[in-house]
Amino acid sequence: MHSAYSLAILNIEPKCYEDVILEPCWREAIRAExxxxxxxxxxxxxxxxxxxxxxxxxxxxxxxxHPDGSVERHKARLVAKGFIQVREIDYKDTFSPVIKLETLRVILALAAIKGWHLK
Structure with missing residues (x-):
């Protein structure tokens, strides 16, 4: 575990598109994203x-x-610079496809108690 952490510190991850576009592994990561x-x-x-x-x-x-410190994969993520938006001017609603574990537990407990059928 410490070796993976050490490798992560020593490995300088690319900071911009120009640094990675010539590398096939990064191009594949971008394509996958x-x-x-x-x-x-x-x-x-x-x-x-x-x-x-x-x-x-x-x-x-x-x-x-991987836990042994070898490279598992290269990950690319495209992130919007949404911090320049103003609520109620640029957007009204937000959406997050994530559920809190506590919420899921409450729903499952209610379903079990009430005998609800979940799909």
């Missing part, structure tokens, strides 16, 4: 309303390791 975003229908291309500017994005690159 874009395929996942498209498959999940993460966005819809549309025209911008007048007077609005598009939100920029940034690539984040990480190397994932």
């Amino acid at each position: 874009l395929d996942a975003l498209n498959e999940n229908k993460t966005w819809i291309l549309t025209s911008l309303p007048s007077g609005k500017k598009a939100i920029g994005c940034k690539w984040i690159f990480k190397v994932k390791y």
